[in-house]
Amino acid sequence: MRSVLFYTSARLGIFVATTAVLWLTPMRKAPLFLLLGALVLSGVISYVLLSPQRDAMSAAIAGAVRDKKTRLDESRGKED
Structure with missing residues (x-):
């Protein structure tokens, strides 16, 4: 994170x-x-300059969600 x-x-x-x-x-x-x-000007600047960081952030969030979903599915399988 x-x-x-x-x-x-x-x-x-x-x-x-x-x-x-x-x-x-x-x-x-x-x-x-x-x-x-x-707000508008900084949004445009951020969109241009922070593209690699935005991609890294979205990958980190997607990975965390994927890991939590995997753990949830595993725990559901253990209950059955």
């Missing part, structure tokens, strides 16, 4: 950096638009 933590922290870091850059523009006078702009 290290990949999940890394991806999440990278997304948060990109959002904070984008917000800081937009703070230097006249958008600082409209905080709602500043946050919405930062």
Whole structure:
């Protein structure tokens, strides 16, 4: 689950950096638009830059779900 933590922290870091850059523009006078702009812009940046990390995260989650399902199926087989 290290990949999940890394991806999440990278997304948060990109959002904070984008917000800081937009703070230097006249958008600082409209905080709602500043946050919405930062959200959209950081989403696009994250989509482009964090693709390998997103793939690693989804593989880790899929593997964990697969392992839990296997253990559940094995425990059901033991009950019968």
